[in-house]
Amino acid sequence: MKKFEILVSPASCLDRDDIDTDQIIPARFLRTTERTGLGKNLFEDWRFDGSGNPKPDFVLNRPGTADAHVLIGGRNFGCGSSREHAVWSLMDFGVWVVIARSFADIFKKNSLRNGLLPIPVDAANHAACLEAAEAGARFRIDLQAQTVTAAGVSFGFDVDPFARTCLLDGVDDLEYILKHDDRIAEFEKQHS
Amino acid sequence: MATVKPRTLYDKIWDSHVVVEASGTPSILYIDLHLIHEVTTPQAFTGLRKRGIGVRRPGRTVATADHVTPTISRNVADAGPMAVQQIGQLETNCKEFGIRLYGMGHERRGIVHVIGPALGLTQPGLTIVCGDSHTSTHGAFGALAFGIGTTEVEHVLATQCLLEHKSLNFGVDFDGNLRPGVTAKDMILKLISEIGVAGGTGHVFEFMGTGIDALDMDGRMTICNMSIEAGARAGLIAPDDTTYGYMSGRDFAPSGADWDAAMERWSALHSDPDANYDRTVTIDTGSLQPMISFGTNPAMCAEIGTRVPDPEGISDPAERAQMVAALKYMGLTPGERLLDQQVDVVFIGSCTNSRITDLRAAASIFRDRKVRDGVRALIVPGSQQIRAQAESEGLHKVFTDAGAQWRESGCSMCIGMNGDRLDPGQRSVSTSNRNFEGRQGQNGRTMLASPLTAAAAAITGKVSDPRTLLEN
Ligand code: SF4
Numbered sequence: 159m160k161k162f163e164i165l166v167s168p169a170s171c172l173d174r175d176d177i178d179t180d181q182i183i184p185a186r187f188l189r190t191t192e193r194t195g196l197g198k199n200l201f202e203d204w205r206f207d208g209s210g211n212p213k214p215d216f217v218l219n220r221p222g223t224a225d226a227h228v229l230i231g232g233r234n235f236g237c238g239s240s241r242e243h244a245v246w247s248l249m250d251f252g253v254w255v256v257i258a259r260s261f262a263d264i265f266k267k268n269s270l271r272n273g274l275l276p277i278p279v280d281a282a283n284h285a286a287c288l289e290a291a292e293a294g295a296r297f298r299i300d301l302q303a304q305t306v307t308a309a310g311v312s313f314g315f316d317v318d319p320f321a322r323t324c325l326l327d328g329v330d331d332l333e334y335i336l337k338h339d340d341r342i343a344e345f346e347k348q349h350s
Numbered sequence: 351m352a353t354v355k356p357r358t359l360y361d362k363i364w365d366s367h368v369v370v371e372a373s374g375t376p377s378i379l380y381i382d383l384h385l386i387h388e389v390t391t392p393q394a395f396t397g398l399r400k401r402g403i404g405v406r407r408p409g410r411t412v413a414t415a416d417h418v419t420p421t422i423s424r425n426v427a428d429a430g431p432m433a434v435q436q437i438g439q440l441e442t443n444c445k446e447f448g449i450r451l452y453g454m455g456h457e458r459r460g461i462v463h464v465i466g467p468a469l470g471l472t473q474p475g476l477t478i479v480c481g482d483s484h485t486s487t488h489g490a491f492g493a494l495a496f497g498i499g500t501t502e503v504e505h506v507l508a509t510q511c512l513l514e515h516k517s518l519n520f521g522v523d524f525d526g527n528l529r530p531g532v533t534a535k536d537m538i539l540k541l542i543s544e545i546g547v548a549g550g551t552g553h554v555f556e557f558m559g560t561g562i563d564a565l566d567m568d569g570r571m572t573i574c575n576m577s578i579e580a581g582a583r584a585g586l587i588a589p590d591d592t593t594y595g596y597m598s599g600r601d602f603a604p605s606g607a608d609w610d611a612a613m614e615r616w617s618a619l620h621s622d623p624d625a626n627y628d629r630t631v632t633i634d635t636g637s638l639q640p641m642i643s644f645g646t647n648p649a650m651c652a653e654i655g656t657r658v659p660d661p662e663g664i665s666d667p668a669e670r671a672q673m674v675a676a677l678k679y680m681g682l683t684p685g686e687r688l689l690d691q692q693v694d695v696v697f698i699g700s701c702t703n704s705r706i707t708d709l710r711a712a713a714s715i716f717r718d719r720k721v722r723d724g725v726r727a728l729i730v731p732g733s734q735q736i737r738a739q740a741e742s743e744g745l746h747k748v749f750t751d752a753g754a755q756w757r758e759s760g761c762s763m764c765i766g767m768n769g770d771r772l773d774p775g776q777r778s779v780s781t782s783n784r785n786f787e788g789r790q791g792q793n794g795r796t797m798l799a800s801p802l803t804a805a806a807a808a809i810t811g812k813v814s815d816p817r818t819l820l821e822n
Contacts, residue, residue, distance in 0.1 A: 174675075175668050176547055176647050180786040185765045189418060189432035191392035191439050193500075203788050208774065232668060234548040237581060237647075238786060240483040241390065242499035263517075263551060263583055264483060268499035318515070320375040330501075332401075335509045338370050338378055342406075342511055345369045345380055 161328035169228035178238035197250030236265025356622035390481030421757035460733020470600025524561030526636030531817035534569030535800035550582030561635030645676035699730030700764035703781035715805035722811030727754035
């Protein structure tokens with residue numbers, strides 16, 4: 159996993175509640191055996207019309223979006239299916255941070271496992287983020303300090319301390335479990 | 351003497367599976383049973399190969415093919431080249447790592463959450479995971495069962511463990527008995543409509559009460575299945591005689607002295623009388639009506655006899671905008687009746703409602719009637735075993751005589767990966783679990799309901815109250 163320290167980037171706004179993983183990456187694109195290459199189909203049915211032409215009014219089709227590594231969503235971001243392809247497609251597209259009012263449990267876990275940082279935010283800071291992003295502000299996300307700053311925006315955020323360490327060090331948690339091999343073996347002995 | 355803190359069923363299963371607990375880190379939790387399918391696992395096996403590690407306990411993982419399998423035949427090629435590749439890779443992976451596979455052509459193959467219980471693999475007190483959010487289904491047996499992502503599939507394959515934070519306890523009391531024509535599906539849709547799609551986030555449900563006691567296992571599975579649609583990590587029901595009656599004699603259920611020993615363990619699997627729930631809600635089950643969804647998430651549903659809500663009545667601007675967008679997508683106008691909305695397709699299937707009692711319920715409406723002209727009705731059993739059982743009862747004849755299509759088992763139009771899908775603009779009444787935009791096909795419009803309500807829609811060609819078609 160890539161180390162995450164500080165990210166400075168403009169942000170895109172997709173301020174909708176309950177954005178489900180079927181929207182992030184529709185099921186027909188899950189017929190793959192790879193983790194890569196899914197960015198082109200991110201939000202496929204919101205980004206493109208039936209004939210594959212970009213819908214000009216959709217936020218991720220605006221010029222400059224490719225440089226925005228931060229996405230701002232609404233409440234309950236990433237609900238629905240457990241498909242990790244949702245995280246892979248966001249990251250493949252270049253989204254490394256999602257700021258949202260709240261996240262669905264499985265999406266949050268999948269994100270942290272891949273190095274995508276989910277940042278939960280309260281209503282006031284959410285509104286400030288949207289305003290700053292619309293004005294083209296650059297966001298500075300500092301994981302060590304657990305802060306988000308941009309023009310008119312400054313707040314600290316919560317992140318699971320264990321996941322934070324993994325992200326900062328760029329290590330994945332399989333290594334951590336594997337280190338406890340003897341404990342697992344011991345457990346298995348007395349567990350039927 | 352130190353008093354023992356009363357614990358919930360969830361607490362008990364959790365406690366008995368913690369391998370390592372340390373402050374500041376999630377617990378290492380032991381996983382008894384790992385179910386896998388073709389879509390969310392190829393990358394996990396690739397990961398194992400890259401790291402050069404094997405599967406720790408191959409006997410604790412069981413595989414099936416369900417998401418991309420065709421339902422018009424038993425020939426994978428009929429679902430296209432990507433399906434052939436995914437299933438081929440699953441076969442290779444299972445062979446290489448020594449994992450039991452209920453693959454194409456196997457008489458026990460079927461939807462992962464249908465075959466686990468049917469094989470007797472799903473048992474009370476186990477921890478069960480699968481790279482699929484509806485793993486919560488297995489909670490109906492008093493097992494702690496939840497969905498995981500592909501990276502975690504790799505973790506379980508490699509270590510038989512997961513890193514997991516404990517969730518909170520959410521008690522759901524279904525109080526009272528259902529009236530005729532109202533089903534488990536209506537119970538869970540009602541709950542989701544009350545607490546919302548994020549209402550259970552961070553929690554594990556425990557479903558209880560007289561309304562649950564009275565349900566058979568198929569109904570209980572329907573309820574636990576949709577726990578995730580309210581955002582919960584899992585849903586649990588304490589085992590009882592109904593559970594044991596279902597399990598006894600199944601392929602992998604214990605027998606003889608092992609059964610007696612298991613019964614002794616299982617009998618402790620219930621919440622202590624004074625156990626603490628972080629949240630509780632009570633649903634008056636006796637007053638429930640058939641429910642149907644009208645929007646683009648499972649909380650947007652209502653009693654079938656009501657009208658499409660008016661977004662103007664919603665004060666929160668974000669919620670209002672969401673409702674406006676949902677109704678536009680669904681082609682519905684505020685204030686119209688939900689009844690009599692035209693229906694193009696009826697889908698009876700999915701891990702929510704594809705079991706034998708679901709098929710029997712649907713058949714009770716189809717019997718001696720015809721599917722309305724212009725309606726395409728698909729009946730997709732949850733497994734090959736259920737398919738055979740239905741055929742031995744003659745249910746397939748009831749469906750085909752009515753003009754419905756009787757298919758091979760699989761996920762089918764629940765997710766639309768195998769070619770079974772809605773055309774743009776088509777409206778379905780579906781017994782599946784998700785009405786998200788495009789879930790059943792690009793620009794398809796899904797209305798979620800029970801097998802009875804779906805069957806009634808097939809007969810009348812419109813949203814109908816199934817009670818008008820039930821014999822009294
Ligand atoms: S039937 Fe639908 S919800 Fe169930 S496992 Fe298959 S795709 Fe998932």
